[in-house]
Amino acid sequence: MIYLDNAACTRLDEQVLEAMKPYFFDTYAVATSEFGYSMGIDAKEGLERAREGIASKLGANSEEIIFTSSDTESSNTALKGVAWALKEKKGKHIVVLNIEDFPVLNTAKALQKQGFDVTFLDVDAEGFADLEGLKKVITKETVLVSIQQGNQEIGTVQDLKVISEICEEKDVLLHTDATHSFTRLPLNVKEIPVDLITVSAHTIHGPRGIGALYIRKNTPINKFMDGGFQEFNMRAGVENIPGAVGFAKAVDLVTEEETRKIEAMRDRVIEKALSEISDVTLNGSREKRLPQNANLTFHYVEGESVTLHMDMKGFAVSTGSACFSRSLEASHVIRGIGGDHERAHGSVRFTFGRYNRMEDADAAIDAMNEIVTRLREISPLARK
Amino acid sequence: MIYLDNAACTRLDEQVLEAMKPYFFDTYAVATSEFGYSMGIDAKEGLERAREGIASKLGANSEEIIFTSSDTESSNTALKGVAWALKEKKGKHIVVLNIEDFPVLNTAKALQKQGFDVTFLDVDAEGFADLEGLKKVITKETVLVSIQQGNQEIGTVQDLKVISEICEEKDVLLHTDATHSFTRLPLNVKEIPVDLITVSAHTIHGPRGIGALYIRKNTPINKFMDGGFQEFNMRAGVENIPGAVGFAKAVDLVTEEETRKIEAMRDRVIEKALSEISDVTLNGSREKRLPQNANLTFHYVEGESVTLHMDMKGFAVSTGSACFSRSLEASHVIRGIGGDHERAHGSVRFTFGRYNRMEDADAAIDAMNEIVTRLREISPLARK
Structure with missing residues (x-):
């Protein structure tokens, strides 16, 4: 995992x-x-x-x-x-x-x-x-x-x-x-x-x-x-x-070197997701953001479905904040930046730490691409 | 120690x-x-x-x-x-x-x-x-x-x-x-x-x-x-x-057996102190007391001196509650049971746990006896 x-x-x-x-x-x-x-x-x-x-x-x-x-x-x-x-x-x-x-x-x-x-x-x-x-x-x-x-x-x-x-x-x-x-x-x-x-x-x-x-x-x-x-x-x-x-x-x-390594994984996930998967929105700022955080909305899919499918493929990711996962309420953060419920529910957060490697970031987005494509095929919300 | x-x-x-x-x-x-x-x-x-x-x-x-x-x-x-x-x-x-x-x-x-x-x-x-x-x-x-x-x-x-x-x-x-x-x-x-x-x-x-x-x-x-x-x-x-x-x-x-073992050490300390050292008062009840706790006032000596001398002899004991040791204020508990400042300051607490042995209890009271006797010899408060 x-x-x-x-x-x-x-x-x-x-x-x-x-x-x-x-x-x-x-x-x-x-x-x-x-x-x-x-x-x-x-x-x-x-x-x-x-x-x-x-x-x-x-x-x-x-x-x-x-x-x-x-x-x-x-x-x-x-x-x-x-x-x-x-x-x-x-x-x-x-x-x-x-x-x-x-x-x-x-x-x-x-x-x-x-x-x-x-x-x-x-x-x-x-x-x-x-x-x-x-x-x-x-x-x-x-x-x-x-x-x-x-x-x-x-x-x-x-x-x-x-x-x-x-x-x-x-x-x-x-x-x-x-x-x-x-x-x-x-x-x-x-x-x-x-x-x-x-x-x-x-x-x-x-x-x-x-x-x-x-x-x-x-x-x-x-x-x-x-x-x-x-x-x-x-x-x-x-x-x-x-x-x-x-x-x-x-x-x-915690070292500066480690933080830069973590930041590079974050950037890879953001850039790969935006360039390789359609209908993706980055939540938050591209420039001024935490080194360990990437948060993306994959439109026309539900975050909960994505996290479950990712789990089956061996990746743990979050949707909304950890606490929100419990209540299934739409994230107050995504709504705070003007997102609607659809954007909140389709949001997926990636967090990077000491034990992650760049290959994980690459593999995670490849898995996401496959899952999102499949989910959109069966979603009534998706643009066909 | x-x-x-x-x-x-x-x-x-x-x-x-x-x-x-x-x-x-x-x-x-x-x-x-x-x-x-x-x-x-x-x-x-x-x-x-x-x-x-x-x-x-x-x-x-x-x-x-x-x-x-x-x-x-x-x-x-x-x-x-x-x-x-x-x-x-x-x-x-x-x-x-x-x-x-x-x-x-x-x-x-x-x-x-x-x-x-x-x-x-x-x-x-x-x-x-x-x-x-x-x-x-x-x-x-x-x-x-x-x-x-x-x-x-x-x-x-x-x-x-x-x-x-x-x-x-x-x-x-x-x-x-x-x-x-x-x-x-x-x-x-x-x-x-x-x-x-x-x-x-x-x-x-x-x-x-x-x-x-x-x-x-x-x-x-x-x-x-x-x-x-x-x-x-x-x-x-x-x-x-x-x-x-x-x-x-x-x-x-925590087992019942262990608690009985701890209680036996407590009883040894209380009985040995009361029988072998003069002018000692047990603080609290003889019957209804915590299995791990013995608290005795050694009259005409100061708890702080006793703990320091005990420390030098390799025994850690407390005077008043741990927090009081900091403020040097007379214990509100000893005063609560009607004790005066002298009784509070001369109080020494023994606590017993998993890693204590009956020999420790015996040795501690022998050390106390020696220390209390010596301190009383030089104390202006002591009955001569």
Whole structure:
């Protein structure tokens, strides 16, 4: 089986597990025992080295990074934490992009139910945020803007530099969900003054159950996870040190060379599909897109049929986002870029990771060509 | 080094890692792709088997278990989820025991800041909840009572049967934090009608970063972690399947025989300390206490000095709770049972796990005897 879906990035790297092992079997103490004994101190050092690893990748200071259980928790913390901290001091308005992934989108909707006013900012046909619109919707009551770096489904990469300038000028905090872009695209908080950044290990061959949140120093934010005093008293819970160490190792293992290799596979799939198969639309931008993401609509066929036939041929691909596959609802991302239900249902996403090879990309499009041709022959929707 | 502190339970069992490995390297797909391909379905099956493992240990149905990142998250979900769900329908009053661990205690305090009325229920000198007091404080506005099964520090085990009957009679929901008792003490929801139960893997040689929450069917509860539709749409975030599988394996590995062995070490430490060292007080109950917990106050000495000297002699023990070691504040648990600061500071906790042996227990108390005697010789507080 050749995995060109989410699983292309979720397989754990053996070296990550090796890095975690000492913290399973040798240095397994709770890290918080500052006045305790040697193993507790060693455990804490392991945790702090991992924190430095994540911080330096973002150009941040260690004290600005807290570990969480996932990108979902990081985004819950960012949005709810800032909203609650500022609702009395500043206002109850937040802005999120309408094609955000669920952690941001549905946290914003949860805040809406709690009485916050949420603007779901539009995107253009390629998925880029409406920047003129952004300038207009920010008011004195706006406490947070949340705009992702790269889209989970169509791969569009936002211009965070310009977005951060708008937010700075309007004096409003900016959060970005970098779950799908972290390590694959540059993001340095010294150059781009984002205030909060969500990252996760599970998209870069790291362990499940560990994420992090960058919180710029002095950002007003309430605690989301209450309990103990861990993570600078910003996130309670016994520290998942093996997870944090594994996350830092996963970050270390991503190289520029690998990312270029992944990007070349993406480009091959896009170019081959567009040139060899008829009635194909690229979803998202051709230029500014995540290195690991290709998303194409094969018109007159259903994405679900395609993924099943691809599965039988030994290729795993996705239609819509992984979560959407469950609900069979048309993707809010494809609809966000102006696509209709037909375009959403015919969309197929290819994801590339460390274990993929260029031959896989070629073979996948050859298989797609055969499947799409056959499905169109029997489809009542197809142009004959 | 002999670990008789939290680390006695946090070392991962090699068999747990072996159980997790297939989900790192072979079945690493996202579980939610119901309409997806074979690996996604296998991953989901692994997750559901793990869920059944946790459920059956509690006498629950699988659909009543959601996986979380920790006991902290489980308790946040239980308390905030129920409080938010019922605040308009029923009222804004909750009751928690005053010696609860931080996840419950500080979540209750966070709810207090959000306008909830919280009663911190007293305990007696051994740490047992004031049951007559409980009957009196519950009103028609009470939405939740949260009383732990076994105390994290002094090991006192509450009578959940009687507590659940009081809650049932008063028609109020009951949550219990079973982080330190799960698998070591029986808890079956068919026999004891608790509505919500917090459990965690990290106290039974399972992985960090995974916990679970039992939620009785039809319990009114809001989502705490917003985002995707995972865990019966009750907890968002890509499922930590290796973690869940490791948790279920850790539960499987706990045997009645092992628990009795651990209990025998606990009893040896308590009896040896009380008979061989002068001016020692047992904190908590002699009869109804966690099998793995011994907590003793060695009067006229400081817990911090004792732990440091024990460390030099090759024994890891704790003073107060692990978190308190950080703040050097006197333990709220010892103060809760009527102890003064001196009693709190002189308290030493011993925890026993799979990798301890009876000789360790003996040697630890011999070492304690020597250290306590020496410290008392130089202490201005000591009776000469």
